[in-house]
Amino acid sequence: xxxxxxxxxxxxxxxxxxxxxxxxxxxxxxxxxxxxxxxxxxxxxxxxxxxxxxxxxxxxxxxxxxxxxxxxxxxxxxxxxxxxxxxxxxxxxxxxxxxxxxxxxxxxxxxxxxxxxxxxxxxxxxxxxxxxxxxxxxxxxxxxxxxxxxxxxxxxxxxxxxxxxxxxxxxxxxxxxxxxxxxxxxxxxxxxxxxxxxxxxxxxxxxxxxxxxxxxxxxxxxxxxxxxxxxxxxxxxxxxxxxxxxxxxxxxxxxxxxxxxxxxxxxxxxxxxxxxxxxxxxxxxxxxxxxxxxxxxxxxxxxxxxxxxxxxxxxxxxxxxxxxxxxxxxxxxxxxxxxxxxxxxxxxxxxxxxxxxxxxxxxxxxxxxxxxxxxxxxxxxxxxxxxxxxxxxxxxxxxxxxxxxxxxxxxxxxxxxxxxxxxxxxxxxx
Amino acid sequence: xxxxxxxxxxxxxxxxxxxxxxxxxxxxxxxxxxxxxxxxxxxxxxxxxxxxxxxxxxxxxxxxxxxxxxxxxxxxxxxxxxxxxxxxxxxxxxxxxxxxxxxxxxxxxxxxxxxxxxxxxxxxxxxxxxxxxxxxxxxxxxxxxxxxxxxxxxxxxxxxxxxxxxxxxxxxxxxxxxxxxxxxxxxxxxxxxxxxxxxxxxxxxxxxxxxxxxxxxxxxxxxxxxxxxxxxxxxxxxxxxxxxxxxxxxxxxxxxxxxxxxxxxxxxxxxxxxxxxxxxxxxxxxxxxxxxxxxxxxxxxxxxxxxxxxxxxxxxxxxxxxxxxxxxxxxxxxxxxxxxxxxxxxxxxxxxxxxxxxxxxxxxxxxxxxxxxxxxxxxxxxxxxxxxxxxxxxxxxxxxxxxxxxxxxxxxxxxxxxxxxxxxxxxxxxxxx
Numbered sequence: 001x002x003x004x005x006x007x008x009x010x011x012x013x014x015x016x017x018x019x020x021x022x023x024x025x026x027x028x029x030x031x032x033x034x035x036x037x038x039x040x041x042x043x044x045x046x047x048x049x050x051x052x053x054x055x056x057x058x059x060x061x062x063x064x065x066x067x068x069x070x071x072x073x074x075x076x077x078x079x080x081x082x083x084x085x086x087x088x089x090x091x092x093x094x095x096x097x098x099x100x101x102x103x104x105x106x107x108x109x110x111x112x113x114x115x116x117x118x119x120x121x122x123x124x125x126x127x128x129x130x131x132x133x134x135x136x137x138x139x140x141x142x143x144x145x146x147x148x149x150x151x152x153x154x155x156x157x158x159x160x161x162x163x164x165x166x167x168x169x170x171x172x173x174x175x176x177x178x179x180x181x182x183x184x185x186x187x188x189x190x191x192x193x194x195x196x197x198x199x200x201x202x203x204x205x206x207x208x209x210x211x212x213x214x215x216x217x218x219x220x221x222x223x224x225x226x227x228x229x230x231x232x233x234x235x236x237x238x239x240x241x242x243x244x245x246x247x248x249x250x251x252x253x254x255x256x257x258x259x260x261x262x263x264x265x266x267x268x269x270x271x272x273x274x275x276x277x278x279x280x281x282x283x284x285x286x287x288x289x290x291x292x293x294x295x296x297x298x299x300x301x302x303x304x305x306x307x308x309x310x311x312x313x314x315x316x317x318x319x320x321x322x323x324x325x326x327x328x329x330x331x332x333x334x335x336x337x338x339x340x341x342x343x344x345x346x347x348x349x350x351x352x353x354x355x356x357x358x359x360x361x362x363x364x365x366x367x368x369x370x371x372x373x374x375x376x377x378x379x380x381x382x383x384x385x386x387x388x389x390x391x392x393x394x395x396x397x398x399x400x401x402x403x404x405x406x407x408x409x410x411x412x413x414x415x416x417x418x419x420x421x422x423x424x425x426x427x428x429x430x
Numbered sequence: 431x432x433x434x435x436x437x438x439x440x441x442x443x444x445x446x447x448x449x450x451x452x453x454x455x456x457x458x459x460x461x462x463x464x465x466x467x468x469x470x471x472x473x474x475x476x477x478x479x480x481x482x483x484x485x486x487x488x489x490x491x492x493x494x495x496x497x498x499x500x501x502x503x504x505x506x507x508x509x510x511x512x513x514x515x516x517x518x519x520x521x522x523x524x525x526x527x528x529x530x531x532x533x534x535x536x537x538x539x540x541x542x543x544x545x546x547x548x549x550x551x552x553x554x555x556x557x558x559x560x561x562x563x564x565x566x567x568x569x570x571x572x573x574x575x576x577x578x579x580x581x582x583x584x585x586x587x588x589x590x591x592x593x594x595x596x597x598x599x600x601x602x603x604x605x606x607x608x609x610x611x612x613x614x615x616x617x618x619x620x621x622x623x624x625x626x627x628x629x630x631x632x633x634x635x636x637x638x639x640x641x642x643x644x645x646x647x648x649x650x651x652x653x654x655x656x657x658x659x660x661x662x663x664x665x666x667x668x669x670x671x672x673x674x675x676x677x678x679x680x681x682x683x684x685x686x687x688x689x690x691x692x693x694x695x696x697x698x699x700x701x702x703x704x705x706x707x708x709x710x711x712x713x714x715x716x717x718x719x720x721x722x723x724x725x726x727x728x729x730x731x732x733x734x735x736x737x738x739x740x741x742x743x744x745x746x747x748x749x750x751x752x753x754x755x756x757x758x759x760x761x762x763x764x765x766x767x768x769x770x771x772x773x774x775x776x777x778x779x780x781x782x783x784x785x786x787x788x789x790x791x792x793x794x795x796x797x798x799x800x801x802x803x804x805x806x807x808x809x810x811x812x813x814x815x816x817x818x819x820x821x822x823x824x825x826x827x828x829x830x831x832x833x834x835x836x837x838x839x840x841x842x843x844x845x846x847x848x849x850x851x852x853x854x855x856x857x858x859x860x861x862x863x
Binding site for chain 1: 611614636644647648651673
């Protein structure tokens with residue numbers, strides 16, 4: 001068994017456990033591990049995704065990532081830790097390379113994971129990783145530093161960081177740190193960005209991100225299944241595909257506990273348990289949108305409404321939405337993340353209201369739902385800071401007078417948690 | 431159509447092309463006609479200068495020259511009947527000249543340099559993924575005065591006058607300085623867009639080769655506006671200090687223009703709804719209403735606009751009220767800071783109108799602007815087609831000039847284009863640079 005970590009041989013002391021995932025490992029992997037490792041990593045990424053949508057601060061994220069990694073990525077055999085990291089990463093690459101949407105999510109979560117793992121590394125191994133990325137940045141010497149030190153202090157004050165006189169600064173072509181430039185977090189002089197040691201992460205991370213982004217596109221365009229043996233393909237394809245469809249938390253395509261929904265209940269349900277985005281869609285009153293809403297809820301909850309009847313009445317919409325009949329099972333419910341990222345065009349009534357409504361409309365809609373006073377201000381505050389899912393979570397908490405620790409990540413989850421709170425178990429809706 | 435006819439036609443209309451000052455540009459639609467434009471393209475348009483610029487040194491005999499370079503550049507033409515021709519490309523200056531003369535486009539746009547000749551892009555489609563892709567593009571900026579409609583009261587929409595031109599001058603100064611001092615660019619061309627704004631072309635090799643991500647980051651660096659409140663696009667400033675770029679813009683340009691020019695030009699503190707809009711920026715409503723009442727009660731008194739601004743400043747900076755430290759700066763930024771059209775700058779394949787085009791609505795030529803003297807630039811004195819033709823005609827048949835434009839007001843613009851932009855650029859362009 002051979003471990004292919006990087007071109008550079010790690011020296012015993014400083015060797016970091018953080019991989020840049022440049023090459024797929026040539027390891028023999030048991031089929032069970034193939035799947036289990038991937039699921040463990042998925043738990044980490046999912047946890048990160050939750051943390052981000054809860055609007056956690058960087059220091060909270062750091063703790064979270066550390067914790068997620070520790071609980072999910074351990075292995076009874078210490079020598080296998082690195083392999084587990086590598087294998088799980090590359091398996092998920094296969095899973096998440098297949099569409100733009102999946103790539104975007106994976107790229108974002110893996111990059112976040114990398115960023116915080118990098119921060120947790122010792123300065124020594126951070127420097128080694130920089131070297132692995134071939135970032136030959138020279139630290140500012142004393143004379144150079146003296147010349148610009150006032151500006152450097154000004155920058156750190158502008159981003160509300162205490163300036164540390166001992167900080168080492170690197171002079172870097174500004175093209176290499178677009179993120180820092182965009183947020184004015186560096187001093188720029190004649191095409192160079194003056195990057196503090198603690199910002200180096202940003203450079204390394206942006207290299208990591210762009211490498212991974214390219215790799216994902218490549219993995220997809222190479223059609224990985226065509227490059228492996230036939231028998232492997234048969235074994236691995238189902239696993240990869242299954243991993244892909246279970247990618248966001250609970251599986252909302254299965255019948256739920258609250259399946260006793262008939263059409264006549266929907267009005268009432270909309271008032272008590274729909275998240276704002278679904279109320280909006282539902283309440284806009286235009287026939288087609290009502291049907292859309294019904295189709296949506298049907299696909300998710302109303303297995304018992306009677307598929308036949310539903311199809312008869314709403315087949316047009318279904319056909320319209322999917323282009324052809326019989327495709328309806330592909331109607332994957334949108335997660336909050338997806339809804340937020342979609343910009344509705346004029347005349348559309350979907351999208352995340354917290355993000356897409358004007359402040360006025362949002363206030364009106366919220367007060368209709370029974371949000372007011374302090375709670376309203378808190379929600380609007382989250383909206384202004386672009387924490388749309390948090391705003392939705394707070395709305396939920398206000399209306400239900402209960403806390404929602406997991407945060408709202410999916411409209412269906414909102415609904416289910418609402419039902420759980422509003423009706424004692426076993427009781428039907430009507 | 432020959433020149434004589436066009437000039438006669440113009441004389442019949444008795445256009446006073448020298449009308450001074452404040453005339454509104456859009457009313458001048460009689461300054462433009464396709465017959466005039468034909469003469470302009472026939473005698474005045476500086477083809478060879480555009481060609482040399484767009485070749486970036488690849489038009490020489492040097493073995494390192496990339497001969498295909500110019501021909502991979504996209505040009506787009508808007509024709510008289512609003513037909514839009516994209517992906518035009520040309521082998522040489524003559525090729526470019528002939529096509530423009532033949533088609534007489536009302537607008538010429540310049541796009542990126544592609545990996546392959548854009549007019550033959552279809553031939554490469556079968557060849558595989560992404561063969562046809564932009565590889566080089568000047569970093570460009572587009573600033574429209576219409577973006578400032580919430581803070582200017584002299585004009586609205588596409589109109590521009592000497593009272594609101596200072597907003598453009600501010601944008602030019604702030605961005606030009608940052609491009610040079612912060613980003614280290616040297617080859618920067620500012621151009622009047624012919625009607626309501628200015629364009630900027632950053633032509634250093636380094637700028638032309640930037641990825642979209644880097645372009646976005648520069649665009650964001652220049653962006654301080656965070657949504658709009660009460661109909662005002664509000665600048666949002668946070669942190670204990672201003673970033674050096676913003677601090678320099680503020681002390682060197684913004685504050686000065688605000689206090690010496692805009693307060694007076696736009697009557698920001700003498701008209702009630704205007705100063706109410708400013709007071710709305712103050713987060714502490716009790717402070718805002720205190721000042722408001724003071725000024726209301728003072729109606730008959732002679733408190734000047736500058737006096738009111740001083741009052742407001744000292745109130746906000748007195749330190750008596752928490753959270754107002756940034757407020758003076760936020761007011762000044764909101765009323766002065768450049769408002770660029772971000773989308774234009776973020777992507778390599780965004781088209782931008784070529785310099786020396788003629789704006790069909792105003793008949794004005796898109797002439798270069800000297801950023802050092804952008805205060806003195808008067809958009810209402812920019813040469814129009816009819817003026818140029820008149821000058822051409824009045825000059826008679828002079829044999830002592832090499833080019834026809836030397837007998838017109840365009841002379842100055844072309845000389846400036848060459849001396850301050852093209853020549854230094856050529857000097858820096860080793861082949862393939």
